[in-house]
Amino acid sequence: MEVFNKLYTQVSSSVSxxxxxxxGVLPGNPVTRExxxxxxxxxxxxxxxxxxxxxxxxxxxxxxxxxxxxxxxxDKFSKSDKEMVLDGLRRGVSQLTKIRHPRILTVQHPxxxxxxxxxxxxxxxxxxxxxILGETVNMPQPANLSDYKFYDIEIKFGLLQIGEGLAFxxxxxxxxxxxxxxxxxxINQQGAWKVFGFDFCVHNIGTNQAFYPFxxxxxxxxxxSQPNLEYVAPEYTLTETHSTSSDLFSLGMLAxxxxxxxxxxxxxxxxxxxxxxxxxQLKTLSNNKLQCxxxxxxxxxxxxxxxxxxxxxxxxxxxxxPYFEDVxxxxxxxxxxxxxxxNLQRSQFYKGLPEALSKLPQRVxxxxxxxxxxxxxxxxxxxxxxLPSILDVAEExxxxxxxxxxxxxxxxxxxxxxxxxILLIFLQRMELLLKLTPATDIQQHVLxxxxxxxxxxxxxxxxxxxxxxxxxAGLLDHGNVKNSVLPRIKKLCxxxxxxxxxxxxxxxxxxxxxxxxxxxVLDEVLPFLPQIPSREPAVIMxxxxxxxxxxxHKKLGITKEIMATRVLPFLIPLCIExxxxxxxxxxxxxxxxxxxxxxxxxxxxxxxxxxTVQEHQKILENSMPTxxxxxxxxxxxxxxxxxxxxxxxxTTNTSQVQPVNLTNTLSPIAPPPWYxxxxxxxxxxxxxxxxxxxxxxxxxxxxxxxxxxxSANSSNSHNDQFGLSKMNKAPTMASFPSQxxxxxxxxxxxxxxxxxxxxxxxxxxxxxxxxxxxxxxIMDFLK
Numbered sequence: 031m032e033v034f035n036k037l038y039t040q041v042s043s044s045v046s047x048x049x050x051x052x053x054g055v056l057p058g059n060p061v062t063r064e065x066x067x068x069x070x071x072x073x074x075x076x077x078x079x080x081x082x083x084x085x086x087x088x089x090x091x092x093x094x095x096x097x098x099x100x101x102x103x104x105d106k107f108s109k110s111d112k113e114m115v116l117d118g119l120r121r122g123v124s125q126l127t128k129i130r131h132p133r134i135l136t137v138q139h140p141x142x143x144x145x146x147x148x149x150x151x152x153x154x155x156x157x158x159x160x161x162i163l164g165e166t167v168n169m170p171q172p173a174n175l176s177d178y179k180f181y182d183i184e185i186k187f188g189l190l191q192i193g194e195g196l197a198f199x200x201x202x203x204x205x206x207x208x209x210x211x212x213x214x215x216x217i218n219q220q221g222a223w224k225v226f227g228f229d230f231c232v233h234n235i236g237t238n239q240a241f242y243p244f245x246x247x248x249x250x251x252x253x254x255s256q257p258n259l260e261y262v263a264p265e266y267t268l269t270e271t272h273s274t275s276s277d278l279f280s281l282g283m284l285a286x287x288x289x290x291x292x293x294x295x296x297x298x299x300x301x302x303x304x305x306x307x308x309x310x311q312l313k314t315l316s317n318n319k320l321q322c323x324x325x326x327x328x329x330x331x332x333x334x335x336x337x338x339x340x341x342x343x344x345x346x347x348x349x350x351x352p353y354f355e356d357v358x359x360x361x362x363x364x365x366x367x368x369x370x371x372x373n374l375q376r377s378q379f380y381k382g383l384p385e386a387l388s389k390l391p392q393r394v395x396x397x398x399x400x401x402x403x404x405x406x407x408x409x410x411x412x413x414x415x416x417l418p419s420i421l422d423v424a425e426e427x428x429x430x431x432x433x434x435x436x437x438x439x440x441x442x443x444x445x446x447x448x449x450x451x452i453l454l455i456f457l458q459r460m461e462l463l464l465k466l467t468p469a470t471d472i473q474q475h476v477l478x479x480x481x482x483x484x485x486x487x488x489x490x491x492x493x494x495x496x497x498x499x500x501x502x503a504g505l506l507d508h509g510n511v512k513n514s515v516l517p518r519i520k521k522l523c524x525x526x527x528x529x530x531x532x533x534x535x536x537x538x539x540x541x542x543x544x545x546x547x548x549x550x551v552l553d554e555v556l557p558f559l560p561q562i563p564s565r566e567p568a569v570i571m572x573x574x575x576x577x578x579x580x581x582x583h584k585k586l587g588i589t590k591e592i593m594a595t596r597v598l599p600f601l602i603p604l605c606i607e608x609x610x611x612x613x614x615x616x617x618x619x620x621x622x623x624x625x626x627x628x629x630x631x632x633x634x635x636x637x638x639x640x641x642t643v644q645e646h647q648k649i650l651e652n653s654m655p656t657x658x659x660x661x662x663x664x665x666x667x668x669x670x671x672x673x674x675x676x677x678x679x680x681t682t683n684t685s686q687v688q689p690v691n692l693t694n695t696l697s698p699i700a701p702p703p704w705y706x707x708x709x710x711x712x713x714x715x716x717x718x719x720x721x722x723x724x725x726x727x728x729x730x731x732x733x734x735x736x737x738x739x740x741s742a743n744s745s746n747s748h749n750d751q752f753g754l755s756k757m758n759k760a761p762t763m764a765s766f767p768s769q770x771x772x773x774x775x776x777x778x779x780x781x782x783x784x785x786x787x788x789x790x791x792x793x794x795x796x797x798x799x800x801x802x803x804x805x806x807x808i809m810d811f812l813k
Contacts, residue, residue, distance in 0.1 A: 064151075065087055066088055067084070068083070068086070069170075071095075075097075075213060075214070076115075077213070078167040079099055079254060082095055084155075087138070095153065097149065097150050100147055101147060115252060119148060120148070122229030123137075123141040123150055126228050133222075134195055134226075135218075136152060138151045138152055138153065152216075154219035156218060159213075159215040163293045164293060180288070182324075183390060184394060186356055186359050187362050188288075190359060191223045191224075194349055200274040200345055206231060206273070207227075207277050210281055211258040211261040212284070213227060213258065240273070244272055247262070262276075262299075264337050267305065275340070279342060282342075283296065285323070285331050290322050291322065296312075296319065315335060317332070324353065330351050330353065334348070357386055373411065376412060380415035380416050384418055387419055396431060399423065403420050404439045414451035417452065421459045421462060423436070424436045445475075454490065456479060461498075480495050481518060484496075484522060496538040506545070511545075516550075519539060520554075520558050536572030539576060543555070543579050544579070559573050559576065565604070574617060593629050594629050605618055
């Protein structure tokens, strides 16, 4: 089949140049109003004068072949000869248009003539037999059909088709063709051989006995205006008569040419002298010269090439010879005649068709068998019978052949619900569909078919859908899984009464699990499992498999909280189900134990971490007084350095100072927000460093404390003017009023840095404004 496609592509090349050729040939020809030509593919007719173009009908987009004769090709002849050739061509197409038969080329549009051309349209065409045998006149160049080789079955069935066509012409139409040769046989797109070239046909004019008027062969006329001399019967020269037996002689010579090595005639007849000498050679024809023919055909071809017309078989006798008693030939014959049978006969034939098709070459199955099979897809009742054979043909197709020749016919069938056997057949061949069908068509046609299968009422369909659905996992997006696949599987698992369907639902979910999102599993799959109204061992094992996969898969993973609160409370009661075997019980207990150990280890680790944090916090709280004392000493040193530079005036005003209790010890305080517990292990130098931000903040805070304590002591001593005798005790945190511990910036008694550096005291007994302290007094105060 690949060779056929390759050759067809070669023959169909040069589309743009072809269109430009047609634009110059067909202007004004009425055929162009209804048909568009795309590429030049072949040639045919007397002298291969007809150029054959691939095209289609504009209104219906139906494929067609457009035959074009350019009148300028005949300019080499005289005017009278040119008219004679044109008259013969017109008469041949006119006769062809009148005849309707499966073995005669079908005309879709009659002959139209313009000043430059003759043109008509027919059914789609592949090539003429002459083109395939190596004659490439009027074909697109380079034309290479040398690699195209006929299979034996193609030659057998082709000769049978020509024989049937001649039988119809001789007995029904009473017509003598007179020019059976490769140029007059057209092979259509389905590989069928059709009779063409009625340019020299003769009608019977006898009443009681057939009589066909004889026309003498004239060598003074152009060869294209007379039959092909190499295929003409010898009675043309011997008795100057012709009959239907003359067409059988031509058919016998054609059979020899098809089987010969170089596709040459048995006895050459290039000119009139050779033609006159040929009868003598045919009389002494031996079997040795016919060795290229099959044994079952050799004797009959020898009879057909007999010089005496009466010894030749007629067309009906020819098509009945044992050569055509072949399984492949009979299969193709039956396929061609299917339209004449009723549904019962066809159904019986289709049952044995897959075996017969297996004996045919793939090219023959695609070209000739497939078009006959696809016709019956229009009848839903016949689809279950014909669909297996179509899928058998698709089995050997490549993706391109499948997409162009088979898939368009299958798409409407995939939408059918009844009969249910259609869906059953598709599900059984789902691997083939997935291999050949493009991803977009799978999303649009194959997946909806699966959804309809899940929604059906047939358990067998359910099981097939569930078994093939995981093969689509790579093509399913999150929306499809969440909105279409999982809801249908869950509904089917909960509602079905068939144990095998329920188990297959769980197996399907298990196979899909690794392709799902973690949160989709936690939110949709795991909560659904306890809802299953069944405790059969097979169901329990299916549930067990899902839990185990969800727990161990690196992408998923069940959290400790879900295992402790949802999974274990559901699984533990299942351990006492009496229907479990010992192996099943061990598997269930092993999973429960594994989950419990996982919960235990994770929670123990968490508690250990919390305990470590609490211990660190206690250590930090115990180390805070030492840190504060060190910070106080730092503050004192800073004050000492500042007082050496600037003596501090002190005023006493007992009316503005609140009493404060002083103690010899400092109470522990909570660490401030800026404190870092990890720093508790550092040396005291870290806290006493003047460059450390934390020490600076502590120093400022202690300076504020010291200033406040000095003011309070001055009010407790009326005999000592400055109250320095009691300043050796440090105040506790409890002795500060809460409103003074966090002073408001809007208070008139705000303790600023200036107040700390230069404290003032006011006494009831002192009338003067302020008193300056000596250096020794200040040092005593600081101590």
